Structure formats: structure tokens, C-alpha cells
Amino acid sequence: xxxxxxxxxxxxxxxxxxxxxxxxxxxxxxxxxxxxxxxxxxxxxxxxxxxxxxxxxxxxxxxxxxxxxxxxxxxxxxxxxxxxxxxxxxxxxxxxxxxxxxxxxxxxxxxxxxxxxxxxxxxxxxxxxxxxxxxxxxxxxxxxxxxxxxxxxxxxxxxxxxxxxxxxx
Amino acid sequence: xxxxxxxxxxxxxxxxxxxxxxxxxxxxxxxxxxxxxxxxxxxxxxxxxxxxxxxxxxxxxxxxxxxxxxxxxxxxxxxxxxxxxxxxxxxxxxxxxxxxxxxxxxxxxxxxxxxxxxxxxxxxxxxxxxxxxxxxxxxxxxxxxxxxxxxxxxxxxxxxxxxxxxxxxxxxxxxxxxxxxxxxxxxxxxxxxxxxxxxxxxxxxxxxxxxxxxxxxxxxxxxxxxxxxxxxxxxxxxxxxxxxxxxxxxxxxxxxxxxxxxxxxxxxxxxxxxxxxxxxxxxxxxxxxxxxxx
Numbered sequence: 001x002x003x004x005x006x007x008x009x010x011x012x013x014x015x016x017x018x019x020x021x022x023x024x025x026x027x028x029x030x031x032x033x034x035x036x037x038x039x040x041x042x043x044x045x046x047x048x049x050x051x052x053x054x055x056x057x058x059x060x061x062x063x064x065x066x067x068x069x070x071x072x073x074x075x076x077x078x079x080x081x082x083x084x085x086x087x088x089x090x091x092x093x094x095x096x097x098x099x100x101x102x103x104x105x106x107x108x109x110x111x112x113x114x115x116x117x118x119x120x121x122x123x124x125x126x127x128x129x130x131x132x133x134x135x136x137x138x139x140x141x142x143x144x145x146x147x148x149x150x151x152x153x154x155x156x157x158x159x160x161x162x163x164x165x166x167x168x169x
Numbered sequence: 170x171x172x173x174x175x176x177x178x179x180x181x182x183x184x185x186x187x188x189x190x191x192x193x194x195x196x197x198x199x200x201x202x203x204x205x206x207x208x209x210x211x212x213x214x215x216x217x218x219x220x221x222x223x224x225x226x227x228x229x230x231x232x233x234x235x236x237x238x239x240x241x242x243x244x245x246x247x248x249x250x251x252x253x254x255x256x257x258x259x260x261x262x263x264x265x266x267x268x269x270x271x272x273x274x275x276x277x278x279x280x281x282x283x284x285x286x287x288x289x290x291x292x293x294x295x296x297x298x299x300x301x302x303x304x305x306x307x308x309x310x311x312x313x314x315x316x317x318x319x320x321x322x323x324x325x326x327x328x329x330x331x332x333x334x335x336x337x338x339x340x341x342x343x344x345x346x347x348x349x350x351x352x353x354x355x356x357x358x359x360x361x362x363x364x365x366x367x368x369x370x371x372x373x374x375x376x377x378x379x380x381x382x383x384x385x386x387x388x389x390x391x392x393x394x395x396x397x398x399x400x401x402x403x404x405x406x407x408x409x410x411x412x413x414x415x416x417x418x419x420x421x422x423x424x425x426x427x428x429x430x431x432x433x434x435x436x437x438x439x440x441x442x443x444x445x446x447x448x449x450x451x452x453x454x455x456x457x458x459x460x461x462x463x
Contacts, residue, residue, distance in 0.1 A: 001179070002173055002176050002178075002179055002180060003180060004170070004171055004176065006170065009170055009171055010171075011171070011176040011178065011180065012180055013180050013181055014180040014181030014182060023295075029180055044295070045303050045304065048295045048303075048304045049303060049304045049307060051295075051304075052293075052304045052307035052308045052310075052311050053188075053307060053311065054187075054191055054311050054314065054315075055182070055184050055187040055188060055191075056182070056187065057182050058181065058182055059181060059182050059183050059186075059187070063262070066259070066260075066262055066263045066264050066315075066319040067264050067283075067315045067316075067319045068315070068319075069308070069311045069312065069315055070280075070283055070311075070312050070315050070316075071283070072294075073293045073294045073295075073308065074283055074284070074291065074292070074293065074294070075292040075293065075294050076284055076285045076286070076289035076290065076291070076292055077283050077284065077285060078282075078283060078284065078285050136285070136286075137285050137289065138292065141294075
């Protein structure tokens, strides 16, 4: 996809990216001649299509991690997989660049690293073990997302009680 | 006014460059692989995966072999090769494949190795699961590409790619992996299977340069476990008719043997466990023909 400033008849350049915010990306292009700016706003489906292609809007600033898409996007992945393989992440010095130029890395990291940062109390984890294998990861993801929304770093029994109505647990 | 083709850059993302990088990564990863073989069938339930793991075991007697489970949504090769649940290990910018137990080298990469439970469905994290028809196929193609390009395959004589059913699967594989040495087409001797498989062969021949090495007739008969007598399961002659119609050779016929399924369930290689059974001999003969053809 390319953008053309019709007044100057000149190709526009990528200036900044923002998001994803509820699945939507804002990608700003500017005309190098007249300075006119336009923003491309993607819907959730368009965002996901770009992500699935394994490319990054704004370009890559660091090489991709092995199996980045599978490890970063699979919901029902094995729990110990990050222990053996390490997280899909970028080095700290590149985080700022990645955040400003590379929106889809943010999505991958959301899907992988941030999950690891939520702790589970033993009691809450035991309650999860009552859920069948095939559904457990999905439910845990939902609970962790709910905990994150509340600014929490640990899932306890009271957090589970709080979100069980919404998730139908 | 300039058109799309007049503008030589995409504004700063260099998407074409990124796509080329992905292709180069795949190419360099497979530098040590002598032959990539797709195992395909238009029809499901023809025994493609169990044939793939046993062909791999037969081929591995002469040197290292790899298997990619191309069935991203319905992986089964991990269990059949006895590697499900094995911990994955990281290599240099790669993931090491699971190594099947036994005297020869069989390396496996499958979605089986990434999933939490054996009955866990493959669900992709996404802002929304709605309208997934637009991107799920892309995610599957992306996963297959990563299995090829991000697995530390090392030196292999053969890399077998077990494709899921569907006449579009070989073209999809060719999109992410242009250098396919050849394809084997598995069919049952039933009229329905033959019709669907025939369609897949024609599609592969018409739109791809991939050579079809030949047809494998699976479950061609039933071997009595008591006396070893071979009985027919389906009408005979139909596979020969299809082979003649689509102009591909028949690599061999593999009789039905319940022990193939038992071994697959237990993660053991039938051709190793029961080398003297008629089906094992047939699979070995097919492997020998493949070696000759390649």
C-alpha cells in the first residue's frame, strides 16, 4: 500500500505509528513537499492480517526471534515454553525504537511477555486445574487480561471471584 | 498523477524487503537439506501422516531425515513419532527440532510440540476472533513458514512435509518453499478418494512446477494377522486407471495393517517394529523408489 499527495503528486512517507489500541493501528504518513499529513486507521481484522504476514509496518529494527509468530500468537501454547526458549522480546535499547516504529512487535510482546508478568497465587492456580485442559489456557488468558485492566500483577482467589461472572467460570 | 507502479518505495516500511528477508532465511536454513518432499492428498483420512512417519523411518536408515507436520490445525506427527511433550530447545537464532527415539536420526517439527494439551485447539491470539476467515489461513501459512525457516534442520538427506488434505495445500507450501524436490500423492483405492486426489494432482501439475514423484495406494488390501493372507478392501484397477489418466507413476501399494495404527498411537515406527510384515516391506520398497527417482 502506498500513499500519494495528490496536490504535489509526490509519494508520502511514513512518519509515525500508534497502537494497537483495541485492535486498531494509527499510521501517519506525510508529504515531504507540502507537509500535509494523513492517518491510516486499521480495523482489528486489518491489523491481524498484517501481523499474520510476519512483516512489520515501519520496518524491522531488530531481527525477528525464532518462531516469533507461533510463540507469540498461539493461545493454547505449552506453559513451560518460555522457560526453555526464552521470551519473544526486543533488547531494552531497542524498545523505544520498536515502540515508535514497529507497532506489531508491541502486539507480539503483549501476547507473550506480559502474560509472564502476571503471577498466580497457589490457591488461584489450583482452582484453574479444575478446568479441562483444552479450555484452561483461554480462561487463564481472560483472567490475566482482566487483572491487567485493573492494574493488578497477581491473580488471587478474590480476583477470580471478581471476574468469574464475566467469564462464566 | 503518479500510479502505484510509478512510486518505487512504500513510504518507509520496506515490506518487499522484509518479505525477501523471510525468503532468504528459508533458503539459507535449507542449505543442508538435499531433498524436500511434500506428502499430499486431496482427501482426508487416507493415512497420509502414518505413511509419512514410516517413510521417514525407512529413509532414515540411509541418513538423517526431517519431518514437518504441515497440518497446523490438526497436528498428529508429534504423537506418531513419539515426540509429543518433549521440551523444545533453542539454537542459534533457531529452535531445535524434536529428535525421535531410535537408531536413526529423525527430526520433527510440529504444532504438537507447542500446544498445551493433546486436545487443545489451535487458537491464535487476535484483537477479535470475528472475521477470522480473512487471516487464519495466513497465520497457518506463517506458522508453516516458521517451521521451515526457524528450525535448526542441519544436514538432512530428506525433509518430508506432511500436508493436510486439500487441493490448495501444495500451492500454499510452494508459496513459502519454492524449492520442493517432488510430491508424493497418497490415495485410497475408492472412487471418491481417487476423484478428489486426481483433482489435486491436476492442480499441482497445472499451476506448479513441482514434479509428482508418484501415487501411493494406501490400504490397498487387508492382511490377516493370523495367516498373512491378503484380501481386497476395494475394487482393484482404479488406481492404475487414475495413474494413467493423470500420467503419474504408481510408487507402490500399502496393505492395511491394524498394527500401523497401533504403532502410531504409541509413538513407535511400524517399519522398525514389524519389519517383516507385508505393509512394512511395501513402505520400504516405496522409499527405495523415491531414492532412485531423486
